[in-house]
Amino acid sequence: MNNVIFKRLLKRKSSVIGGIIIIIFVLVAIIGPWLTTQDPLAQNLLNTYESPSSEHWFGTDNLGRDTFTRVVHGARITMTVSFVSVLAGTIAGMILGVISGYYGGFIDTVLMRATDILLAFPGLLLAIAVIAVLGGGIVNTMIAIAFFSTPYIARIVRGVVLSIKELEYVQASIVAGCSDFSIIINHIIPNSMSQVIVNTTLNLGVAILTSSALSFLGLGVQPPDPEWGAMLSQARVVMRSQPIAALIPGFAITLVVLSFSMLGDGLRDALDPRLKNT
């Protein structure tokens, strides 16, 4: 089974490329900081806004810090923020969605009206509201992003659970004497995984965009930490004279988000049950 899905995924070039780029970025996030020779926080005020050279591959920023080093270190922060927040949001969303869909009734009404309220806000606005309450910083950025991705996942999971719980094999396990908990763990969650995987992948891209946007606005990761959105924000003032300083982090953001989208699209098609026999 899993083999078939993997093969189907490999058939689609854009998803393979997306997957490879993501793997590279993840590797950079893990081992990158050991490969760079410079300190991302080391300032050199005599060398601000330098153009690319053999010493500074992507030039330097307003405080003379090496842009390449900062992008590599930034990958770690960006990836951590997006993975942790999306994972937390997905788990929370799955729990709420499963409870809502499986038990239905009053609890379902309450949870779904609550998600309706959250979904009525634009995601970024919601994240800003959370930051406004909790304050900035890496951890709070993660909480904010997890908070706004939860209702999406809860909605999707609830829908899937509603359809799965009416299927005969769930009925059959009720007849076999399984408890609600074991039905949820053994039958409901594994069968809703494909939807969750696809949406989680797409959400990772959105999370990176949001965390960058928050940092760009000065609400997320705080200087001097090298975050891509924050770097973009600092470089914005010199965009016309020294575009390379803004282009590099901007390009990194675009590339990662695009890769997640391409991989997510491929996964969605590969996991589509309608294509099962092709």
Place this chain on the structure above:
Amino acid sequence: MSDVMLEVKNLKTYFNIEEGLVPAVDDVDFQLSARETLAIVGESGSGKSVTSLSILRLIKEPGKIVGGNIMYLGKDILKMKEKEIRSIRGNEISMIFQEPMTSLNPVFTVGRQISEVIMIHQKLKKQEALQKAVELIKLVGIPNPDKCVDNYPHQLSGGMKQRIMIAIALACNPKILIADEPTTALDVTIQSQILNLMKELKEKLGTAIILVTHDLGVVAQLSDNIMVMYAGKAVEYGPTLEIFKDPLHPYTEGLLNSIPKIDEELNRLKIIRGTVPSPFQLPKGCKFSTRCDYVMDICKEREPEYITLASGRKVRCWKVTGDEE
């Protein structure tokens, strides 16, 4: 027949939907003894599936069991706690559905699904449960049981899936097996294989069976007793052979007449005229009066009682009641 295992008394299961109250099962009584096979027969919508689901308390909103008792070995299933009923489901009373194609979880191997039931009820370890699953697969007659345990449902045919369902149902040696149209979705050759298998297993394991079906051929092959249902009520009950030989209720007669007979030449099958009345517009008096060939004045006014005849057979019809009086 002695030692009654299951006794259903005045069971009423109603569905409260927007259009009104539907009495899907209305005042149904029957008994099931050890090793007995009881067939519940009727047209679509006669309440036979709802009856069988009520026994395991599987009726979901908007349906509700509104009255009666279901005594299983002296205890009322309708008064049990959720935990008690769960320990009976799949363990002492189990069930086979009519849709083997969708009754197995597509993401797990059949071995895991069989062993799941064993692990819940018999508290065996995973390895022992899997070992037992292999034995069960062998018992239901699938070749290469060792290989089959590792198969996913989509790798099996419909007949094999139904065998797996039977294996799951039999995993804990249940005392009662409820088979809700076990052969409807299968083609005729597979049907006969499954029926033979059920017959064999019944003899081997001594399980009592409640067979829900509209297929009288299946009934003749498998059952000891028949209960005929019409519009939510039991209309006739008796031993299979006697009912086939001498149906008392006109509805039973109609059902039997509509089977093609091998020794008669017929161009058209006899049918029961009309259709099952809508549950919202049930006729006054006998529910079958609108379709009955023997309809009398009294049938349209008062509903006949469900009477027990001297032979032990039961019937709900003015024709018989009138004769008795």
